[in-house]
Amino acid sequence: MAIPIIILFTIPIILGIVYVSPFDEPETSDPEIISEEPDVSILYLALVGIWTFILLRMLIQIKKGTFRITQKY
Numbered sequence: 001m002a003i004p005i006i007i008l009f010t011i012p013i014i015l016g017i018v019y020v021s022p023f024d025e026p027e028t029s030d031p032e033i034i035s036e037e038p039d040v041s042i043l044y045l046a047l048v049g050i051w052t053f054i055l056l057r058m059l060i061q062i063k064k065g066t067f068r069i070t071q072k073y
Contacts, residue, residue, distance in 0.1 A: 061067035 058067060
C-alpha cells in the first residue's frame, strides 16, 4: 500500500539528483539607461482625457441630481 507513495516521491528525487544541470554563472549586462523624459504615447493621453471628461460629466450630473443609474440586461 505504501509502495506507490514511495515510488511517487523517490523517482522525482532520484531524477532530480541525476539530471540536475550544473550551475551557470549569470551573465552580467550593462544597466539600461533610463531617460529623464517619460515615454507617453498619444493614445494613452487621449484615453486618459476621455476618461477624465466622462468622470467630470458624471460628477456634474450627480451635483445637479440628473444622474441615473439604470440596469441593462
